[in-house]
Amino acid sequence: MPLTNQSHAGLAVAPHAQAAESAASILAEGGNALEACISMAATLAIVYPHMTGLGGDSFWLLHKPGDAAHCILGSGRSARKLDKQFYLDQGLKSIPYRGGSAAITLAGTVSGWEQAQAISNEQWQGRLPLSRLLADALRIARNGYRVTESQARATSDKLAQLAHQPGFAEVFLSQGQAPQSGDKQKQPAMAETFEQLIRSGLHDFYQGELAESIAQDLARAGSPLTLTDLHQHQLLAAKPLSLKLGSATIYTTPPPTQGAATLMILGQFARRPLTIAQSENADTLHWLVEATKQAFCLRNREIRDPDRMAIVAEQLISDPQLDRLAATIDSTTAAPWKTASHPSDTTWFGAIDKEGRSVSCIQSIYHEFGSGLVLPQSGLCWHNRGTSFSLLPGHPLELKPNTLPLHTLCPSMAHFDDGRRMVFGTMGGDGQPQTQSILFTRYAEYGQSLEEAIAAPRWLLGHAWGDTSDSLKLESRFGPALVENLRNRGHDIEVLDAYEEMMGHAGAILRHPDGRIEGAADPRSDGAAVAAEV
Numbered sequence: 001m002p003l004t005n006q007s008h009a010g011l012a013v014a015p016h017a018q019a020a021e022s023a024a025s026i027l028a029e030g031g032n033a034l035e036a037c038i039s040m041a042a043t044l045a046i047v048y049p050h051m052t053g054l055g056g057d058s059f060w061l062l063h064k065p066g067d068a069a070h071c072i073l074g075s076g077r078s079a080r081k082l083d084k085q086f087y088l089d090q091g092l093k094s095i096p097y098r099g100g101s102a103a104i105t106l107a108g109t110v111s112g113w114e115q116a117q118a119i120s121n122e123q124w125q126g127r128l129p130l131s132r133l134l135a136d137a138l139r140i141a142r143n144g145y146r147v148t149e150s151q152a153r154a155t156s157d158k159l160a161q162l163a164h165q166p167g168f169a170e171v172f173l174s175q176g177q178a179p180q181s182g183d184k185q186k187q188p189a190m191a192e193t194f195e196q197l198i199r200s201g202l203h204d205f206y207q208g209e210l211a212e213s214i215a216q217d218l219a220r221a222g223s224p225l226t227l228t229d230l231h232q233h234q235l236l237a238a239k240p241l242s243l244k245l246g247s248a249t250i251y252t253t254p255p256p257t258q259g260a261a262t263l264m265i266l267g268q269f270a271r272r273p274l275t276i277a278q279s280e281n282a283d284t285l286h287w288l289v290e291a292t293k294q295a296f297c298l299r300n301r302e303i304r305d306p307d308r309m310a311i312v313a314e315q316l317i318s319d320p321q322l323d324r325l326a327a328t329i330d331s332t333t334a335a336p337w338k339t340a341s342h343p344s345d346t347t348w349f350g351a352i353d354k355e356g357r358s359v360s361c362i363q364s365i366y367h368e369f370g371s372g373l374v375l376p377q378s379g380l381c382w383h384n385r386g387t388s389f390s391l392l393p394g395h396p397l398e399l400k401p402n403t404l405p406l407h408t409l410c411p412s413m414a415h416f417d418d419g420r421r422m423v424f425g426t427m428g429g430d431g432q433p434q435t436q437s438i439l440f441t442r443y444a445e446y447g448q449s450l451e452e453a454i455a456a457p458r459w460l461l462g463h464a465w466g467d468t469s470d471s472l473k474l475e476s477r478f479g480p481a482l483v484e485n486l487r488n489r490g491h492d493i494e495v496l497d498a499y500e501e502m503m504g505h506a507g508a509i510l511r512h513p514d515g516r517i518e519g520a521a522d523p524r525s526d527g528a529a530v531a532a533e534v
Contacts, residue, residue, distance in 0.1 A: 015048065017528035022137070050151045052109075060359060071240045148526045161372065189378060272329075273331065305405075346362055346427035453508070474494070503524060507520065
């Protein structure tokens with residue numbers, strides 16, 4: 001499938017080609033971008049199970065021409081009866097990454113789908129039934145899909161952690177071993193779950209028979225989540241964060257996501273000295289890295305459940321704050337860096353339809369296969385987003401009952417003054433705001449095409465998917481002179497492969513004022529940009 005494409009009839013991008021194809025078929029049938037993304041989200045849950053699923057969370061940015069940008073925050077809270085004693089009673093001193101003790105926050109993904117479909121039907125003239133939107137995912141779950149190299153590698157790398165988790169081996173292993181790339185896997189229990197959702201509606205995940213089976217299986221696995229937690233789940237209402245930079249306004253999701261970090265990086269970079277080149281070189285890369293350090297320090301200190309924040313998120317991207325941050329950057333010397341967060345696994349996907357309605361979406365189960373816990377009745381792989389909490393008293397992310405965890409998930413979009421509309425994003429934990437800043441800067445300031453901006457060599461500071469080090473990582477396609485220049489400024493450099501998956505699975509779609517839509521997927525992924533055929 002093509003990594004780039006153009007169309008006037010609608011276009012979808014996903015990190016797996018089958019998901020993008022599912023969305024493009026929805027667009028070809030007259031569906032809108034929200035309907036396309038629901039189909040894409042469901043298909044990704046099957047064909048990219050190490051990255052995403054119904055047992056995780058989802059965040060959406062959406063825009064309809066003539067209306068304001070809108071967001072959907074499909075995030076689950078920690079169990080209402082959960083406190084630190086839950087871990088102390090087990091003799092634990094930290095929250096584990098796997099098993100029932102890691103499955104401590106509700107899954108908000110399906111509630112995000114439900115809200116997206118409601119907006120589609122009520123405001124975007126959506127007409128396709130849920131049975132059509134979930135049809136491809138249902139078929140693939142029942143008939144099988146080919147394991148990607150990405151899934152095979154993730155399973156093999158984490159096999160020791162995952163193999164003994166309840167339900168995991170039965171679904172994702174072959175005779176106790178990790179599958180090989182190209183092997184066929186089926187998920188019959190997930191197929192039954194999709195059929196149940198089609199029969200009873202998406203709310204059944206939280207209120208109906210499906211909710212009861214989920215609660216039963218979570219309890220058996222030792223999770224503190226209960227049926228009451230499912231029944232009382234509600235989406236968080238909030239407006240997108242936005243920042244005007246030059247000829248464009250960039251939108252992203254508010255807390256509990258780290259979306260503000262993207263805007264803080266770009267806001268500082270816009271304040272770089274006039275002597276810094278207007279094309280990519282060691283100076284610009286150094287400035288973006290240093291801006292990232294500043295943004296992450298503020299993120300780690302301030303961003304969490306918005307009900308527990310000491311300041312409002314808009315203060316993080318105010319002119320005085322951005323002026324102060326930019327003024328502290330030394331153009332010649334790297335600041336110390338040892339404050340990264342945890343890696344995560346995620347899928348970004350997006351769509352723009354022929355009417356110009358656009359969606360940028362991310363959903364995730366956090367680490368590879370989340371908690372590793374696979375619920376036998378529903379086939380759901382439950383996320384471990386709650387491991388972003390801390391057991392330390394007074395920590396900004398201290399574990400408390402009924403609290404939203406910090407999310408690295410942060411889809412973005414940009415509205416240019418000349419009428420262009422862009423959706424973009426990536427997976428990759430700490431890499432998300434960094435890569436989004438790179439993509440926007442390369443396209444908007446350096447004049448690169450979407451394809452060039454995504455495929456060009458990337459850098460990443462700190463943790464990303466499948467990694468735990470704090471170094472500044474550079475793909476080997478950066479020139480040796482640039483690498484040496486950065487080392488001389490004090491950066492702790494680690495040179496990786498030419499196209500490194502930990503740099504993320506980025507994607508972007510742009511609609512021009514004349515209605516032409518172009519999109520690009522990442523060569524580091526299994527993705528594609530697929531146009532609607534009408």
